[in-house]
Amino acid sequence: LEQAGYDVKVVDCTFMDQNKYDVERVKDAVLGLSPDAVGLSALTWTIPSAYQLAEAIKEDSPDTPIILGGPHVSALPRRTLRECGAIDAAILGEGEKTFPDFLGRLFSKGMGLEMNALNGVAFRHGGKTEGDTEPVYVEDLDALPSPARHLFPLNEYVKWSKNFQARQTPVASMITSRGCPHRCTFCTRVNNGVRHRTRSPENVVREMAELKEMDFNEIQIVDDNFTHDRERVHEICTLIRKEGLDLTFQLANGMRVDHVTQE
Known part of the structure; x- marks a missing residue:
């Protein structure tokens, strides 16, 4: 807007x-x-x-x-x-x-x-x-700007997030993808009829760097299925290291066990 x-x-x-x-x-x-x-x-x-x-x-x-x-x-x-x-x-x-x-x-x-x-x-x-009662979905997530966090009382969120069970605080949240490729019958995503769309690793890490500049130390990734594309996850982690970002992250919505490897 x-x-x-x-x-x-x-x-x-x-x-x-x-x-x-x-x-x-x-x-x-x-x-x-x-x-x-x-x-x-x-x-x-x-x-x-x-x-x-x-x-x-x-x-x-x-x-x-x-x-x-x-x-x-x-x-x-x-x-x-x-x-x-x-x-x-x-x-x-x-x-x-x-x-x-x-x-x-x-x-x-x-x-x-x-x-x-x-x-x-x-x-x-x-x-x-x-x-038109058919929902519209954004295909190119990289074309979207970062969330307008300046419209919110970030200082209050920083204080509030210190109560979270986290490896580091303060904690912020972000998404790196929308939708899910699976059609589990118990999930509302099955009604959306929209494919799984992802942000590029570079786009994701750029927002992480912005959050670090705002003094957040941990990020809750709230994707429906962050680990669906393991190669993309590796690329994101490689870029985090390359950029020297002292950040930890957790997957607030969990992950599918069949998408987890020993690594």
């Missing part, structure tokens, strides 16, 4: 009262930024809270467009828009390109039927759900 020229602000609820989700407090924080549009993200287990927040925002600011993204709405776009009338549109799949395209059309032409020209966007129009 920043690359597309938008002024982005984030309301990070991580360090609000973790014992109670206060919808009014989050709503006030969002509207206190005077946004032209509000983007929310939700998993299935957080969708009730997302609905509550959307409804609270819409009640106080009825003309502010509310857009939802995340795995839940990507799987169930029509149902989600039907269940929560406060949500105006949904970005389906991976939104790095779709969301800026959507906002460009929203701010120039409004929420009209012209939105049908966009892939991976479901929206509300005339009491009906319109748009």
Whole structure:
């Protein structure tokens, strides 16, 4: 979004009262930024809270467009828009390109039927759900910029991560691939219909170096299957040594046992 020229602000609820989700407090924080549009993200287990927040925002600011993204709405776009009338549109799949395209059309032409020209966007129009309900996925992960970590309170994350069970602290997280080549019946990835895509070793290690400059000492790799391509893993480790990065990493989502060797 920043690359597309938008002024982005984030309301990070991580360090609000973790014992109670206060919808009014989050709503006030969002509207206190005077946004032209509000983007929310939700998993299935957080969708009730997302609905509550959307409804609270819409009640106080009825003309502010509310857009939802995340795995839940990507799987169930029509149902989600039907269940929560406060949500105006949904970005389906991976939104790095779709969301800026959507906002460009929203701010120039409004929420009209012209939105049908966009892939991976479901929206509300005339009491009906319109748009393309097939999720969109990014093929070239190297073309994406590093996450906009400057929008988040990194000092708080540094302090918080010192409580992790890690070989070194502070701890940061990153992804080096998206999707998974396997189709395990118990996993939601089977519903995505998207192939496994990887970042190049050079691209991965460049972000690791950025994290080291931010004083992180350990990285949690949250890929679904980091060790799928063992040759790529070797290349990443070789580059870490070549760059002299004093880093450790752990695989937060584990790994498939048939992709592990003695080495």
